[in-house]
Amino acid sequence: MKKSILASLIVPALVVGCGSGSSGSSAPTYQWQVLQLKSVSESSLDSKCIIYADSDLNDGEVITAYVAEDDYNILYHNADGSIAETYEGEDITNGLFTITSTDVPDDGYVTLEEVESLTGGDRGSYMFSVQKDLLDDMVLNITQEQDGACYTGSDYRETASGTALVNVGQASVDTSYYQSSYDVDSISGNIIASNIPVDSPYPASRDVLITAYDDYDSTTLQYSALTTWKFIDPENLYEDEDDAGYDMTSTLSSLYLTDLYWSSTDTVELDSDSGIIAVHDDQSYFWQPIYDDVELLKLAYDTSEVSLWSGYLSGTISDNEWSFTSFTELDDVTFLDLAAFPSVDTLDDVTVSSTCSIADAFCIDTNGSYSSDDFDYQRVHFRLDEDRTSSSSNISYQSIYSLANEEPVVLESSLFGYDDPNLSRVEINLVSSDADESDVIQYLMTTNVDLVDLGEYSASDFVDDAAATEFYSDLNGLITTTSETEELYQAMLESNTTTLSNAYEL
DSSP states (O other): OTTSSSSGSSOOOOOOOOOOOOOOOSSSEEEEEEEEEEEGGGGGTTBBBOEEEEOOOSSTTEEEEEEEESSEEEEEEOTTSEEEEEEGGGSSSGEEEEEEEEOOHHHTEEEEEEEEEGGGGGGEEEEEEEEEEOOOOOOOOOSOOOOOOOOOOOOOOOOSOOOOOEEEOOOOTTTOOEEEOOOOOOOOESSSSEEEESSSSOSSOOOEEEEEEEEEETTTEEEEEEEEEEEEOGGOOOOSSOOOOOGEEEEOOOOOOOOOOEOTTTTTETTOOOOEEEEEEEEEEEEEOTTTOOEEEEEETTTTTTTTTEEEEEEEEEEEEEEEEEEESSSOOOOOEEOOOOOOOOOSSSHHHHHOSSOOOEEOOOOOSSSSGGGGGEEEEEEEESSSSSSSSOEEEEEEEEOSSOOBOOOOOOOOOOSOEEEEEEEEEEEEEEOOOOHHHHHHHHHOOOOOHHOOOOOOHHHHHHGGGOOOSSSSOOOOOOOHHHHHHHHTTTTTEEEEEEEOOO
């Protein structure tokens, strides 16, 4: 799971906690904390303000957050998408909104809506919505500039910076590549056993995993035939090649290795993020890559070192252009089969329809591309233009998290209505999972928000800047800390979860 998969794992943030249903017979309540992420100079920041990460925008800047006091609404939507209640941000104290579940219409939605004035007198609406059955406590962001107090909290960055190195003893004369993993996103390596780069801070705060391989292709950079491995204490890492001493060399082990085979259909094409994940001391590591043309993998059954194994597969289904991710817990599993995905068809000719199963509603007609019976949850993200015949018009982006539904409802904006809404773009993520519902939904939310971008752009940039409108990136969304994101990720590792994703643009 290299850099492109879980970008949010390397951008720390904050979450209030899991669903806070009250005790006794009282109606469950949930709290949504609304913030604005912002890149600011660290030297100018009060010590009480939360720091999520070093900013990529400018040297010396960090990503922090400010309490959202205006330019947003909390909406309660009916099941047909009409608005039942509107709560304006200026009336919400400290950006903290309490949701009483009995106040939300049955099968309805709760929406964080960001509002903005665009050029030419038009307006923009950016909506993040959660169906009533999936409500939970959340910390959410908006992109509009806020002038209120900073959000108080800790510094969630790594306390040290730099790049580490490590030495190991040569595994064998046949060993041709040494991989280092500091976590599932921090992968590096070397063709020799000395000065192996480790994508980690220095000093490091946890062990680094080294896995060694006999097969290495210098053209494709693919490596396979794992032969030895070791989790190395961070004290054995060093910062400069001249600092390495004899006591910095660790001996790899070939003990406890056992075979694991995998297969798939011809239509499944894996990408470079696919691999076996190992959990060690409550931290996940990238154990080895999985390639289309390599069937034999190796696990180590030493449970004192590895508490959990999971197969993570990512790629595309070539005959219908759906991309997929798949977690499979490898508990006494000796064969990993990717042949049985839920059936999906090509996503095309998607339209907005008024002939929906819900009366008086507009919905997204997905043209029979999937059956909701095969999935548990979904994310649908779409863009509506009020008048696409004009050079400028009011615009609405909506990201809706709900139970699986073949006719996702269009939600009404507080700014303007749609008598005949025009669809210009739609994205769909479908999820089948045996994991806890709250974990699945929040994991799905974290994988569709890039907090670096959200700390860098305003909402209008998402309209004007094509680079900021990449697929599967919500404009507003859930914020989680590194440790909490890791907990969500490990919950997926312990499950059998498949996500299928596709997009359609008119």
